[in-house]
Amino acid sequence: MAATVSDQSALRAHLDCTANLGRYVLRNVRLHTATTRTDAATAAGNAFFLADVNVENGRILAITPAQPHILAAGNADLPSIDAGGRVALPTFVDCHTHLDKSHILPRTPAADGTFDGALAATRSDRTARWSADDLGKRIDFALRSAFHYGTSAIRTHLDSQPPQGRISWPLFTELRQHWHGRIALQGSCLFPIDMARDDTVLRDIAERVANAGGILGAVAYPVPDIDHLLDRMFHAASQYGLDLDFHADETADPAADALRRIAETALRSSFEKKITVGHCCSLAMQEPSVVDATLDKVAAAGINVVALPTCNLYLQDRRTDGTTPRWRGVTLLHEMKRRGIAVALASDNTRDPFHAYGDLDMLETFRLGTRALHLDHPHGDWIRTVCTTPAQVMRLDGHGVIAAGQPADLILFEGRSWSEVLSRAESNRIVIRNGSPISTPLPAYTELDALEGLAPG
Template identity: 50%
Template sequence: MANEFMSLPEADRFALTNVTLPAVCVEGFDAPQHQGLISVDLVIADGRIEAILPASTAPADLPYADLRDGMVFPCFIDMHTHLDKGHFWDRRPNPDGTFMGALENVRADRMANWSAEDMRARMEFALKSAYAHGTKLIRTHLDSIPPQPDISFPLFSEIREEWKGRIELQAVALLPLESVLDEAIFAPIVATAKRHGGLLGGATRLLPDFDRILETHFRAAADNGLDIDLHVDETEEREVLTLEAIADTKLRLGFEGSVTVGHCCSLARQDDDTAKRVIDKVAKAGISVVSLPMCNMYLQDRHEGRTPRWRGVTLFKELAAAGVQTAVASDNTRDPFYAYGDLDGVEVLREAIRILHLDHPLDEAARVVTTSPANILGRPDIGRIAVRLPADLVLFSARRWSEFLSRPQADRIVMRNGKGIDRRLPDYRDLDPILEK
């Protein structure tokens, strides 16, 4: 494997010396920190981390690679994506970049093109990109407007099995919440999600009988042993604040499953008293929040001929300070909801730090694409660096946060089970057969 800044030993047991780690990602080892970074040596044996040692103390007889203080992360977790939507921008772009433009063009493309063959090509392209960038776990939402679930979920299950050991996959049925009260539509979606080991999702908005919709949704999840992951309040409109109703419903029903909410944009539009009341309820209910800063900044407050006045993201710091589990993720990639992106954890972290001001200090910034999303997704074995865990790591030449955040880190090494992988990204031309219909 060629790389611009270093190469790895070929031995089954070797050391990475003079390594800089984000302390928030490390378990079972303490050392003096600077900006949340610590200096260590790592001993890798048979694809796993054998030891974490003080810098420059690895056994002298081991083959080694000297990182010269380069940073190392655990592989990334991308906990909110849309693999079924990705990479058809060239076929059907969003002409004005608005939320409604996105809805209309996704709907049109889904009806015209979303066969298993089409979706497989786009999902495989996305997964190849994510893997090359260093991602190990992805949760994707799958549009579940009938008859699409009968195509998307069986395909997802096939791909999940094919990618096992490279990228672990979870899926959420993204269903229209107005369909929840229609048993003929809702029951088959629930059954499909359960059959394929998925979650129940949906996008909230102000609807008649909204409280009954939420209760029916939660009860169906409870009865079928399903967790919940919802798109919530993805709007700048202050009057749309369904997050509070979700917290109330979880508390009232005593729902014991995991509940994750994404976006929560309108929370940032509330007065301080309202925001605090809602945040306290979210914390009490044990609901996790994932922010999608790149997509939200792209869509929110977009009006023709007018410069946006706000960033579109939720009250991330306030939620975290209240004890809410928080993370960030990619969301859409190269589709009408977001024209850009490549499922790159470095890009997500870099942009999140800038957009959400997760710096000053940067001590815990790395958690939002590693340990925190892993914990939320029920995978505490991923997204951290610890003895006996697989040596699934991303190695950088950058030594400090300023270096890391100032370049795209295109020369990174991705290590899986102690070996460097082929980091060549798929060629966009690979998609031409499905995009040039």
């Protein structure tokens, strides 16, 4: 009979011992049809179902309907553990972060929670302190946090305006190799789009990104020649064979329409690579007819959209007169999804002037997104926004889904329903990588004290 373990700590210990045997069955685990590829997903619609997961040498051999009290034929000799109906999800995929900015908040006292204040404070810190050593230690700290929480892939934007690109990109390639097999890292350059007017600057950045296997990106904001600059970005991406990833419309101003312009540029250029756009906040402030026209073009262009609820709730409609914000600051995911637009959620900034909090925990992001964006009643397949969909955006086969033949990478929660999983921090979650529970602790903030300005004052 399968051993049933009610205590999460005891279950972790039992899994650790069993995984060492090389082959086992995790029984009576609650999987979701939206994030599982198997014939066992017999539940109608987007729902949980109980299954047994057969693991051998770190990979999933089979997923079958749960048989909590009867050993499957031919598996009588396999060690097995009864998960008691706990929810298991794929490891998280975080497709929009800023690892290079992470944890600089303590040394940016001028940051005031506004977007303009964040720009100025970050620019000052970057100019004064962003050496390879400083970046390397802060980024590694952030990655260890993400790994602890169950993230297996991250795309980070890297400030790439000269001379920072010459520091950040070589370091990024080293970190990507160091983290290979634990977190799949992608890099997307980030610079103000008006810098694309300079042929030399745009060429140098695009070449650096291409040589590092990265993504070409910029902050698209209202400038008189925005359409011309977008044409230049798309041309450079086509020339170097790069996907595109833009920041756009991170404002409450309804006149901000970079998302529409990006879609129009994609359509007239017949761009064939992937295009991702993050934020798109102003869309929620526009007239319905304007929204419809924009989203029709976004859908036709096949653009992916990433919402960043933690950062946008923090920055958007921030008022300096002591009054309460009037809107959530997030974009129109429901309207996008109904049109077949691929939508994702991501962490964005972590303990920096753009978002003073966070720890790269995608469960926190999904929990906040569910509440702020009303991704419930029904929950449907929204869980795909933090695993399956961003994996597709990042072209990562084998990530964001639980399936036979894939590595046994999953997160086993204490909760047995969405209400239970999303009501607590799930600090006792069990992150399983290649069939074995990880034991990597969260890094202590004291590790950052040695970096200039990061020790408490």
